[in-house]
Amino acid sequence: MPHFAKPGEGSWTEHYPELSTGPTNYDDSTSPAWYELEREAIFQKTWLNVGRVEQLTRTGSYFTKELDAAGTSIIVVRDSDGEVRAFHNICRHRGNKLMWQDFPGEEVSGSCRQFTCKYHGWSYNLDGTLNFIQQEEEFFGVDKNDYPLASVQCDVWEGWIFVNLDPTNIESLRDYLGGLGKGLEGYPFHELTQVHKYRAEIGANWKLFIDAFTEFYHAPVLHARQAVAEESHKLQSYGYEALHYELDGPHAVVSSWGGQSPPKDLSMVKPIERTLRSGLFGPWDVPDLGMDQLPPGLNPARHEKWGLDSFLFFPNFMILVWKTNWVLTYHYWPTSYNTHIFEGACYFAPPRNGRDRLAQEIAVVTFKEYGLQDGNTLEATQRMIESRTPVKSFPLNDQEIMIRHLHHQVERYVREFEEQQ
Ligand code: FES
Ligand SMILES: [Fe+2]
Numbered sequence: 001m002p003h004f005a006k007p008g009e010g011s012w013t014e015h016y017p018e019l020s021t022g023p024t025n026y027d028d029s030t031s032p033a034w035y036e037l038e039r040e041a042i043f044q045k046t047w048l049n050v051g052r053v054e055q056l057t058r059t060g061s062y063f064t065k066e067l068d069a070a071g072t073s074i075i076v077v078r079d080s081d082g083e084v085r086a087f088h089n090i091c092r093h094r095g096n097k098l099m100w101q102d103f104p105g106e107e108v109s110g111s112c113r114q115f116t117c118k119y120h121g122w123s124y125n126l127d128g129t130l131n132f133i134q135q136e137e138e139f140f141g142v143d144k145n146d147y148p149l150a151s152v153q154c155d156v157w158e159g160w161i162f163v164n165l166d167p168t169n170i171e172s173l174r175d176y177l178g179g180l181g182k183g184l185e186g187y188p189f190h191e192l193t194q195v196h197k198y199r200a201e202i203g204a205n206w207k208l209f210i211d212a213f214t215e216f217y218h219a220p221v222l223h224a225r226q227a228v229a230e231e232s233h234k235l236q237s238y239g240y241e242a243l244h245y246e247l248d249g250p251h252a253v254v255s256s257w258g259g260q261s262p263p264k265d266l267s268m269v270k271p272i273e274r275t276l277r278s279g280l281f282g283p284w285d286v287p288d289l290g291m292d293q294l295p296p297g298l299n300p301a302r303h304e305k306w307g308l309d310s311f312l313f314f315p316n317f318m319i320l321v322w323k324t325n326w327v328l329t330y331h332y333w334p335t336s337y338n339t340h341i342f343e344g345a346c347y348f349a350p351p352r353n354g355r356d357r358l359a360q361e362i363a364v365v366t367f368k369e370y371g372l373q374d375g376n377t378l379e380a381t382q383r384m385i386e387s388r389t390p391v392k393s394f395p396l397n398d399q400e401i402m403i404r405h406l407h408h409q410v411e412r413y414v415r416e417f418e419e420q421q
Contacts, residue, residue: 011398012245019404023393026385028410029205035337038410041417042315043069045169046250047155047162047176049317049331050076054159054193055109056084060126063109064089064099069206069334070165074152075099075115079126086154086163087128091117092147098124115149124149157181159189180248180311183297184319188289192327192347196364198371199343204378206316206332206340207406212374213330214312214402216240216256222373226280226366231268244301245401250314250409252402255300258307261286261324276355276362280370281307282324283359287349289325299323312402314409325349326360328367338382344371 013021028034050065062077073089075098091098096119101108114131115124123132128149133139153164155173162173174181202209212218220235227235244255261281266274273279298321299306308322320328327347334340346364351357396404 013398013401013404016247016401016405019401019408023395024404024407025392025394026205026208026407027392028407029207029382030337030386032337034414035205035334037414037417038334039069039071041414042410043067043334044071044165045413045417046315047164047171047173048315049160049162049313050074050086051161052159052189053084053156053161054190054195056161058111060111060113061109062099062112062115064107066105066107067165067333072165073097074163075149076154076161076163077126081127084154084156084161085127086152086161087149088152090150091119091122092130092149093117093120093122093133098149158185158187177313178249178251180246180251180253180297181313183300184295184311184321185297186295187298187321188291189327189347191289191349194348194350194360195345196348196360197343197345198368199341200371200375201335202340202342202375202378203338204340204375204382205338206334207410208378208381209330209332209340209342209374210312210316210318210406211400211403212378213318214252214254214310214406215400216242216254217397217399218374218377222377223370226369228268228270240399242399243299243303243306246300247401247405250413251312252405253297253300253309253311254402255303255309256307257303257305258323259305261307261322272362273366276358278359278362280363280366282322282326282363283348283356284324285356285359286324287352287356289349312406314406315413326363338386342371342375344368 013019051063055063056078059078059080062075064073064075066073074086075089076084076086079085089098096117097104098115098117099108114126121134122130125131128151130144130147133142133144153169155162157173157177217240219240224232224236242254242256246253258281260269260279262277262284263269269279277284298309306323308320310318310320312318316332318330329345331343332340344367346367348360351360
């Protein structure tokens, strides 16, 4: 069960003694050997979000996902019973990648009646069974029933599709997502079908970008130029304090205020935001999603200034739910100990008119500006923590509790994995 820290009862961090309040190091972000352990202990063991059901509109809709950190590529498909399934993207004949187009390293999506290998034409039904072997009579006692696609555990929570690469995993997706997942259930994610996506190759360890998005301590400083000058000075003098933090198993959430949708004074924001009635906090004219009330996990402090909750579902999936009825997601897919692919997606209700559409666009490009500023810093951080400087120990403040928690959980998974070997 999650335990609740409350303001007025000391710091957030001190409510979680396992985290300590001492300085930390980033040895887990600079070591190729440690990264290899993370791949096995985390990315091949935990539930990973790979997409949403709306990407699979009908029977035969599929997409592939490159999961470098887990050492595979998968196909996710809606089969003829309407069920979402996942398979390793490898042909059973001689190991060719089954679904790809011009570049074998790139992801593809589309719709098909069956999966046919480009090499010798073996074909598989949408449920993974092998249905055709070219010149079957030339083979030596090969039974098609013995060569289905290798399946991957797959489950759907609130429209989010997850896979688990560990064939021995027995923990259900819902159990894994725990109390924080349960508290979000019922949110109308399926109404948010206007989607804008970004993808970036980042020269930093995957955890460093999560660190940057699980604390807002940096926001008044790093993103100072996003606000008008006077507002920016005010923000820097206030600093940042969240409304609430909660840690639940390997997952965590930060709940934040959000006074800019709309701002109480229009001079606080840039002219383009005034004109389009939108900005980082989303469009000011909020769409009706038919919610009588928020799911219990949102705005956990029940604070009147609430603006957004930012959930980290371990290891690499973040959902930000904004008061203004839109959602942002982040994924961080490691490609080596010091590189990863970042994916950011903005989910809105379909725009009703051109004004809505422009309001959404300005939120999307504003998010991109912030993301670029964050990403830039990470590469500079990676350079230095990897250098031979003697500086190896770094303090974290109370608003950086989720950083402590993430690195602590990574270590816990790796150590438990090592003990089992
Ligand atoms: S490798 Fe796929 S049919 Fe031969
Ligand atoms: Fe940021």
